[in-house]
Amino acid sequence: MQKARITINREFKKGSVDDRIYGSFVEHMGRVVYSGIYEPDHPLADEDGFRKDVLEAVRNAGITTIRYPGGNFVSCYNWEDGIGPKEERPRRPELAWKAVETNEFGTDEFMKWCEKAGVSPMLAVNLGTGSIREALHYLEYCNFKEGTTYSEKRKRNGREEPYRVRTWCLGNEMDGEWQLGHKGASEYGRLVRETAKAMKILDPGVELVSCGSSLNTMATFPEWEAQSLDETYEYVDYISLHQYFDGHEKPVESFLAQADEMSDYIRTVTSVCDYIKAKKRSSRQLSISFDEWGVWTRASKETVRECDERPWQKAMPISEMVYSFQDALLFGGMLLAILKHADRVKIACQSLLTNVSAMIMTEKGGGVWLQPIYYPFADTAAYGHGNVMDCRVTSDSVYYEKKEIPLLDTAAVENGDEMVVFMINRSPSEEMEVSLDLQGYEAVAVLEHRVLASDDPEAVNSPGHQPVRPEQKDDAAIKDGKVAVVLDRLSWNVLRIKVK
Structure with a gap:
């Protein structure tokens, strides 16, 4: 059995959690909208055509924010x-x-x-084929109270009060040549600057997100951030990052360690933001919106092939990935990377909500089933609130392609009189005995140890068959002021400890 140690000191906190990191993403892509969240002729559709079973799954997941309507679609x-x-x-x-x-x-x-799901909207404007004027009209429709063309149009459409949408994305993945209306960094930056100026005149309370890199492997990363922010820094509030990982051909440990690349990605973009801040002698600190992230278990070219095979259909099923237990552990690690950078990452959106690279799957006319990735998200959204602690971790490592891979990934959050420690044992062969040293705290009781584990890394869920789901364990104990727990091989763990 491997051994590991986590040290948490009461005085060392990294930042507070913004609940908007527990967001998701709805795009008009495949069956995300039609027969995903909206299916008027479904037996469980409400008076507005919304699937009530999906609404329940969204609420149970603890989702706080939804980005809409895209994505490439926008x-x-x-x-x-x-x-x-x-x-x-x-x-x-x-x-x-x-x-x-x-x-x-x-x-x-x-x-x-x-409103029915209990989530906050995050809207995107079209800066590909669209214009500043279109963005202003959209903002006017949503947020202006009355007496103008678009506010009155909203009222005629049945909504008397403005929606007061707080957060707006200024385009999508504009660094990518696949994007309609793709622009260079400086060209995009100038467009964002002028759009942001106009939108904040119309509604000074909005928060604006400019596009960063679509992946950490983009040839233009991180120069895209530096050039675009040189134009936009004083006018926007966030820069967005997107990231998807695949790679089942890799050893399990290396597959899971891609979450560490996500942390490096965040650190690099944070450094670029701070460089531009210094360059401009600015007093503003830019935050990060990681508004697309997830596991992509098939190549993007297969998505294009699916679109090409039967083009010009309504809501054709594309990229309906079935996630394995191994995928759920990588997904959980990516979520922990976001949590560990809560001082700068203030918004995050798992991509996508239903059917396409999704936590929640639906059958048209039928039921809902939950992918393994649903559970790390729901656990973290339920218990990952408060102050993120600066954990110091000692564990065994393995090496792959000259990279050191720690076998324990962890993040901890202090919330009042409760310490919640999230842990992933990346070892495919050995259990791990972990000792938690909570310096400055008294561990009073172990409240819960939730575990997501499977003997088969490729185990999946399916309609009517949900073998990958959390269970409770009672193997954690307080010994000599420290908390000891044994982690199953390849497992996701949530340990809740009452402290004072």
């Missing part, structure tokens, strides 16, 4: 197509995913769905 989307009487809305060829968009679900439906 770069060729006219938001006005999705408002007004449904029978009058246009059907459009949707270029990002080669689909037909009926527009029966649009902004007003999304905002109503958010």
Whole structure:
């Protein structure tokens, strides 16, 4: 059995958790919207066509924020197509995913769905094929009270009070050549600067997110951040990051250690932000919105192939990945990377909510089932609130391609009289005995040890069959003022400790 030690000192805190890191993402892609969250003829549809079983799963996951409507979709989307009487809305060829968009679900439906789900909306404006004027009209429709063309249009469409949307994304993945309206960093930065100036005149209370890199492997990373921020730093509040990982051909330990690359990615972008801050002699500190992240177990070219095989359908199933238990551990590690950088990462959106690289899967006309990745998210959203602690960890490591891979990944959060320690044992062969030294605290009782484990790293869930799900263990104990616990091989763990 391996041994590991975690030291947590009461005086050393990294930052406080912004609950918006427990966000997700809804894009008009495949079956995310149609037969995902919206299916009017479903037996469990409510009066607005929203699937009540999906709403329940969203609430149970603890999701706080939803980014909408894209994603690649937004770069060729006219938001006005999705408002007004449904029978009058246009059907459009949707270029990002080669689909037909009926527009029966649009902004007003999304905002109503958010209210029922108990989540905050995060809207994106089209800065690909769109313009500053379109962004202003969208903001006016959503946030202006009354007496103008678009505020009165909102009222005629059934919403008297403004939505008061706080957070707005200024385009999507504009560093990527695949993006409709792709721009260079300085060109994009100038457009964002002028869009942000106008939007904050119309509504000074909005928070704005400019595009950072789409992946840490982009050839333009991190120069994209430096060049675009040189134009936008004084006008926006966040810079976005996106990241997906795959790689089942790698050894399990290396596959899971990709979460450490995510931490490096965050640190690099934070450094670029602080460099531009110093360059401009600014007093503002920019935060990070990690508003797309997840595990991508098939190559993006397969998504394109699916779109090409049967183009111009409505809500054709694409990229409906079935996640394994191993994927859930990488997903949990990515979530811990976000948590460990809570001092700078203030918004994060798991991608996507339903059916496409999703936590929640639906059968058209049928039931809902939960992927293994659902459970680390729900655990962290339930218990990961308060102050993130600066953990010092000693554990065994392995080496792969000259990189050291620690076999214990962990993050800890102090919330009142409770210390919550999240741990992943990355070893595929050995259990791990962990000793927690809580300096400056008295460990009073172990409240809970939740474990997600499986004998088969490739185990999956499916409709009516959910073998990968958490269980409770009672193997943690307080000995000589320290907390001792044994972690199963390849396991996700949540240890809740009452302290004073």
